[in-house]
Amino acid sequence: MASRIFRDSNKDNAGDFIGESAVTQSCEPCMKTNMSKTATVFCKDCDEYLCDTCKNPHTVYKPGQHNIVNVQDNTSAPVIIDMKGMDKCHEHARKIVFFCQDHSKLCCLSCVHIHRKCDQLDEIAQVSRQSRPDLQAIKQSFIKLRTEADAIIAECTQSETGLNESIAKISAEVDTMKDRIIQLFEEAKQKLISEAIQFKTAKVKRIGNKRDASLKVKEELNNVLSMCCVVIERGTPSQQYIYSEQMKEKRKTIESTIDEQRKITFSSTMTVSFPKQVTSLLEMGSNSIKLNYDGNKTVETSRISLSSQPRPVTLKLLVSVDLPKTGDYEKEPLLSGLDFLHDGRLVAVDNQDWRCIILNERLQRLGTPYKFNNWPYSVVCMPHDTLCVTVGGSKVVYLLSVSTDNTITLTREITTSSQLYSICCMSQCNMVVSAIDDPRPARMLSVDGVESYFEHVTFPVKKYKPGESRCTYIQSKNTLVLIDQLAHTVYMYDTVNGTSRAVTSENIQEPRGACVGPGDTVLVCSENNNSIVHLSVDGNILGTYPVNMRHPYSICVSKDGTRLAVSNRFKGIRKLQLYKISPAMS
Structure with missing residues (x-):
């Protein structure tokens, strides 16, 4: 089981909610002797932060090679290449494994059924070894x-x-x-x-x-x-x-x-x-x-232009901010919805003060928050920096646009047949939402406002109140994840084959927020255990990670799968934290 890694010196306790903050890294050997000195260098081979005093003893007396770099230069290139979706079939969202020479088309296993009669259908794993691409x-x-x-x-x-x-x-x-x-x-x-x-x-x-x-x-x-x-x-x-x-x-x-x-x-x-x-x-x-002068006609041209076996991960705390009630807010903030934009900015909706907020990597507020006319429940970041937000008291989903200068603008509204709670991304044009007081607690919703249902899914015979159930969707696995807070259960539905499993465990107590984790896994907030539970789509628990907050409530993972944001709902001690996600050492 993977364990959590915290460095308390990385916590960023902002007095003003998402205001200015400073993050410093302490020397780890000094911390072991109850001393607090700022680290100036980092040993990549030992994964250890050091001050100037501890640097020389570290390289002299500690065995092994030592690649010492300045703290501000501590960056590492990724070992695994992120193909940014280019190794996935655009039609079926499955891994590309064939190339049809007849149609000059990259194909997945689903495409093979269409191209099975073609004269030359090559397996990429074989042909790529025979000839180096140009x-x-x-x-x-x-x-x-x-x-x-x-x-x-x-x-x-x-x-x-x-x-x-x-x-x-x-x-x-x-x-x-x-x-x-x-x-x-x-x-x-x-x-x-x-x-x-x-x-x-x-x-x-x-x-x-x-x-x-x-x-x-x-x-x-x-x-x-x-x-x-x-x-x-x-x-x-x-x-x-x-x-x-x-x-x-x-x-x-x-x-x-x-x-x-x-x-x-x-x-x-x-x-x-x-x-x-x-x-x-x-x-x-x-x-x-x-x-x-010469008159010329101008032509305006513009162009907008990984899958493996589930593995445990390690969480390293990067930033922690307190969310107190300030003069800028009428009530104590409650971040009921979180999601990352494609460029790494964090979006949060505040259920208490009816706001949508943009945050940077230090969890500092960017731009001016957008003010709703009702309390928002959840948010999802769709392609082209479009935000979709569910709100209470109405059967409406707001569509907002976010500019590069952090201006949030309402573009249009979608009227739905039921009041919705959570919302997540299913594909570029479709979302999955959870419904309130409805016998079908989860359904699909397009950005054009078209609702559709999972034909092969049989839900529990019950209706959920606001906050009692949330959902997320793993596109590559065709898996719908539904949270039942009061039953302490996480349901996994195969939306294609119609199979399902109910996951219960002592580690899952009053589950709240859920999101897709690294490697097409699921991360769930276990509110009563003050932890995050890591699950595979098969229902296996990959790890349990305590978080330094009471009653974790909302959770999201960045698009590149390297950062995790989590907020809580414990009255009087509201927090928002940002973690780095790394593969656990075997």
């Missing part, structure tokens, strides 16, 4: 495309500079004429400059669009190249083969975008012309001078 060539082509993107960005900068210089030149040319007809020229000059600035503003906007499109391409290329290097250096032959095939189509798309941007051209200069009959300027009035 990933290096693809990498070089991406580098070349990135260079072209840089050239386009430089061209945009040069064009904007040319426009600015043209305005200055026009001003100088007009000034040489104003000695003869000062008053008229001053009027003409102001009109001319105004027209030039308007033209520049319009052009700069179009240049900006071109630059933004190229920056997006460059950002995408940086991400692709970063992943490409990792796959080339550390990927298995199968992963390299899969990634190579995935990137061929992406390369075509990026090349097309680069070609489109290259065709868009702008004039970087403007000129001024004077009529021949300069002596008649007084009669011509303020329309005597005209601005010359």
